[in-house]
Each structure stands twice: as C-alpha cells, then as structure tokens.
Amino acid sequence: MAHSQPSSPEISPQDPRALRKALRGSATYFAKGFEEHKDQVQSDLQTTYKSPLVEQIRAQSYRYQQGEITIRLAKAFGFCWGVERAVEYAYEARRRFPDRQLWITNEIIHNPLVNQHLEAMGIRFVGKGPDGKKDFSQIQPQDVVLWPAFGASVSEMEFFRSQGNEIVDTTCPWVSRVWNQVDKHRAAQFTSVIHGKYNHEETLATSSFAQKYLVVLNLEEAEWVARYILEGGDAADFQQRFSKATSPGFDPDQDLERIGIANQTTMLEGETRAIAKLFETTMLRKYGPQQLDDHFMSFNTICNATQERQDAMFELIEDPLDVMVVIGGFNSSNTTHLQEIALEKGLPSFHIDGPDCIQPGNRIRHKPLHQDITVTEGWLPNGPVQIGITSGASTPDRVVEEVIRRIFALREPSELPF
Ligand code: SF4
The missing domain is CATH 3.40.50.11270 (Rossmann fold)
Structure with a gap:
C-alpha cells in the first residue's frame, strides 16, 4: 500500500510536547542505541573512521611537516x-x-x-x-x-x-534542547524567532515545534525585522520577504509582540548571540524594562561542538598560513561557516567534500562560498607552504587523513610514517 506524505508541520493536529512524551513511552521507540551491540560497533567505527595519522598529528601539536609542506590542523575539528x-x-x-x-x-x-x-x-x-x-x-x-x-x-x-x-x-540532544525552548515559546504563546536557514533539515524540524515562527538567516535580516518592530512598515512587504521563512498566516503586526529566540545549532555562534542581543534591545526599547519579560525570552542553546570548532578555526588562522582546506559535506552548514571564517580573514580557502577533490596536476575540486562546485588549477603554491586544515562536525578523521596523503602526493610520492 502506498502511504501519502505526512501533513505539513504547521497543520499537524498533535501537540508536539504530548507527541514526544507519547513516543518516549512507546515500546517501538529507541533513543539510546542498543547496549548489547555497543562493543562490537565501537570496534567497527574505530576501524572505519579513525585515523592513526591524524592521532599522531594531534599528538605533535597539530603540526606535521614533510619536505616543503607543513600541515597545521585546527585544535578541534571533525566528528562531534x-x-x-x-x-x-x-x-x-x-x-x-x-x-x-x-x-x-x-x-x-x-x-x-x-x-x-x-x-x-x-x-x-x-x-x-x-x-x-x-x-x-x-x-x-x-x-x-x-x-x-x-x-x-x-x-x-x-x-x-x-x-x-x-x-x-x-x-542530537543539543537539537532537542532547542526544541524544549521552542516548546516554552509555544506554551507562553510567544513567536519563535529562529536564527537559521529556513530550508535546513534541522530548522524545518525546529520550526515544526513552534505555533508561530520566523526564521532569520543573518544579522542583516534580523536588523530589518528589528526596524519593523520599532518603526512598523508594510505588512505585505514583510510577508513577501519572509514568505518561506514564516509560519502560515504570519502577521508581523501581531506576531512580533512576544518573541523567543531559538537557533539552528550550527550557525555562527557570534551571530546568534548578536541577533539575540539585538532583539532584546529592540523589545527593551519598545516595551521598557518592566515589561521585557512579557515580550522577550532567550536561552543559550548554542551547541558547544560547533563553538569549539569555530574557536579553533579562529586560533588556527591567527598565525600565517598560505592556504586553507576545509573538509566537509557541501551541504554541511557548520563546514560552510568554517569556510566563511577563513575567507573573512582574506585567506585563500577551499571547501572540499573528500579526498577525491585533491586531483593530480595540482587541481582541486571545491565549492566556493554560495557558488557551484568548480575545479581550480594550481591551487597549491610552489615552494615552502603552510596549509591549514579543518573539517566539519560530520567528517571522520579517516577522510582528513586521505586528504593529507593526497596533498603530499601532489609534490612527491608520500613517505608518511604509517
Ligand atoms: S554539531 Fe554535533 S553536537 Fe552540535 S548539535 Fe550538531 S550533532 Fe549535536
């Protein structure tokens, strides 16, 4: 029998909190893995995804040199x-x-x-x-x-x-933590303002827990909304601008009177904080300190793994590097943010999704920020070169190892110590 697509999140008749509770009490729902298989699976994962070379580089202060190439790894990267x-x-x-x-x-x-x-x-x-x-x-x-x-x-x-x-x-429990906050917004009849990408899987799930929501992509969009809250504007213009990023029937003149902040866990942490602060200040100016709690809610739901990787990236690029390689799925949000950090520093940086992207003849297949995948020739400079490497939270160390091997192989046959 064919099953139809479930109804869209916003018209689900279920109370999300009750639904999650019902699931937790169900014998067909498993949220803690399966204890009896853990040992064998740990061993499988060790073999499949871990890397002795990467472990060695970590132990050598995140640095490895061979010939004229020096690899410098971020202090936090890869699988969270x-x-x-x-x-x-x-x-x-x-x-x-x-x-x-x-x-x-x-x-x-x-x-x-x-x-x-x-x-x-x-x-x-x-x-x-x-x-x-x-x-x-x-x-x-x-x-x-x-x-x-x-x-x-x-x-x-x-x-x-x-x-x-x-x-x-x-x-991930960090994602469920955001849902708990959105539950609170819903219970208090607040609109959830979510810092994220409206069509990202995680944000689609998070917004489905909200009664009313608005997704803002960045500080610029948040500032536009903040101005609307303070100065008013054309509701039709607002609705058109955020047509894909709001709950059905969203009325900016009513639905922005009480707002709570939530986030996609992989957004740039500093930007999420700045957006929360902006809306707090906005509601403070509009309603005054006595009434702030009736109009604004915010809790820290930023995932510390994303934060650690971003901090490690900032630290890595403090010292001079010639080129940066950022490894992770092309649709990975946290990887893209690592790439943004490198580009903001003015560093030549290549976002690749695996070892196959490092190609003979000094070619690299990569995805420039907000552009289509392309191939660049001559990406690795001649002479002594310092290469920074990091990877997103979904990238196994084994992939990082293979990328390193291929980079060395561009110059000379590798004699790596493993
Ligand atoms: S980056 Fe990792 S730890 Fe953080 S929310 Fe995503 S899955 Fe969870």
Whole structure:
C-alpha cells in the first residue's frame, strides 16, 4: 500500500510536547542505541573512521611537516559527539534488526563517506518526490525508521508513530534542547524567532515545534525585522520577504509582540548571540524594562561542538598560513561557516567534500562560498607552504587523513610514517 506524505508541520493536529512524551513511552521507540551491540560497533567505527595519522598529528601539536609542506590542523575539528552518537546508533540498529529494511529520513549526517557506508549496509535513504517533498510511500509498517542527528519534524514523528514503525531516534540532544525552548515559546504563546536557514533539515524540524515562527538567516535580516518592530512598515512587504521563512498566516503586526529566540545549532555562534542581543534591545526599547519579560525570552542553546570548532578555526588562522582546506559535506552548514571564517580573514580557502577533490596536476575540486562546485588549477603554491586544515562536525578523521596523503602526493610520492 502506498502511504501519502505526512501533513505539513504547521497543520499537524498533535501537540508536539504530548507527541514526544507519547513516543518516549512507546515500546517501538529507541533513543539510546542498543547496549548489547555497543562493543562490537565501537570496534567497527574505530576501524572505519579513525585515523592513526591524524592521532599522531594531534599528538605533535597539530603540526606535521614533510619536505616543503607543513600541515597545521585546527585544535578541534571533525566528528562531534552528537554525530558520533548518531552513526553509532545507526550501526547498532543494523545489528539489532538484521533482517529488516532500515530507512533514514534524511542523510544521517552531512558526510558522503558515512552515508555511502550506511547504504552499503542496506540502509536506505528517503528520497524526494516530484513535488520536492520527501516521499515516504515505500516505507512499510514493518520497516525500521532512523531519524538523523538533525531530528525529525512533528508531522514526520506523528506519521511514523501512527503507522506503527519501529523508530530509532538519533537526534542530537543539543537539537532537542532547542526544541524544549521552542516548546516554552509555544506554551507562553510567544513567536519563535529562529536564527537559521529556513530550508535546513534541522530548522524545518525546529520550526515544526513552534505555533508561530520566523526564521532569520543573518544579522542583516534580523536588523530589518528589528526596524519593523520599532518603526512598523508594510505588512505585505514583510510577508513577501519572509514568505518561506514564516509560519502560515504570519502577521508581523501581531506576531512580533512576544518573541523567543531559538537557533539552528550550527550557525555562527557570534551571530546568534548578536541577533539575540539585538532583539532584546529592540523589545527593551519598545516595551521598557518592566515589561521585557512579557515580550522577550532567550536561552543559550548554542551547541558547544560547533563553538569549539569555530574557536579553533579562529586560533588556527591567527598565525600565517598560505592556504586553507576545509573538509566537509557541501551541504554541511557548520563546514560552510568554517569556510566563511577563513575567507573573512582574506585567506585563500577551499571547501572540499573528500579526498577525491585533491586531483593530480595540482587541481582541486571545491565549492566556493554560495557558488557551484568548480575545479581550480594550481591551487597549491610552489615552494615552502603552510596549509591549514579543518573539517566539519560530520567528517571522520579517516577522510582528513586521505586528504593529507593526497596533498603530499601532489609534490612527491608520500613517505608518511604509517
Ligand atoms: S554539531 Fe552540535 S548539535 Fe550538531 S550533532 Fe554535533 S553536537 Fe549535536
């Protein structure tokens, strides 16, 4: 039997808080992995994703030199614990349900290598239908469904619960923490103002928990909204500008009177803070200190893994580098932000998604910021060169190792010590 696409998040009849509670009490819902398979899976992951070379470079003050090339690694990069946990749960689920069809409602994380491995294990990814929406029609009630680290929307939760699927939830606890804040906004009838990308999986899930929401991409958009709050403006213009980034029927003249701040966990931390501060000041100016709490809510829900990687990037680029290589899925938000940091410093920086991007003849396949993937020739300067390397939270060390090998191979056959 074909199953239809679940209803859109905003018209889900379910109370999200009650739905999550019902799921937690259900015998078909697993959110802590499978203890009995942990040891074997740890060993599998160690072999598949860890890198002795990267461990060695870490132990050598994050620096490795061979010939004229010096590699300098950021002090925090790669797999965060939320991603490690999601991958671990997926591997454990495969062992727990060896004869069942497993589905992931999206890429479990934004890393092509990890997703290829999962596919090779027979785990299928939900595709999109002609309308661009996820197509759940092939998922049968007896199948097992994995929710990725970014979570699932309220309507997806409701769909799989009512269909009776066994559910393995790998949602990162930092993402659930944001949902808890949005729950609070909803309970207090506040609008959630979410710093994020309106079409990012995580933000789609987060916004589905809100009664009313507005997604702002950056400080510039937030400033535009703040001016509207203070000075008013043309509601139709507002609605058109944020047509894809607001809940249905959003009325800026009413729905911005009480606002709470939430964030996509992988946005630039400094910008999230600046946006929260901006709206706090805006509501303070509009309503005065006595009434601020009736109009504004904000809690720190910034993921510390994202923060650590951003801080390490700032530290890495303090010393002179000739070129920067940022490794991570091309659709990975936290990787893109690392790339932004390098570019703001004026450093030549290449965002690649794996070792295949380093090509013979000093060519590199990469994705310039906000542009399509391209190939650049002669990217590695001649003579002594200092190369900074970092990777996004979804990138295994094994990928970083292979990138390093290929960079050395551009100059001379590698004699790496492993
Ligand atoms: S980057 Fe942060 S929020 Fe995202 S999976 Fe990792 S720990 Fe969780």
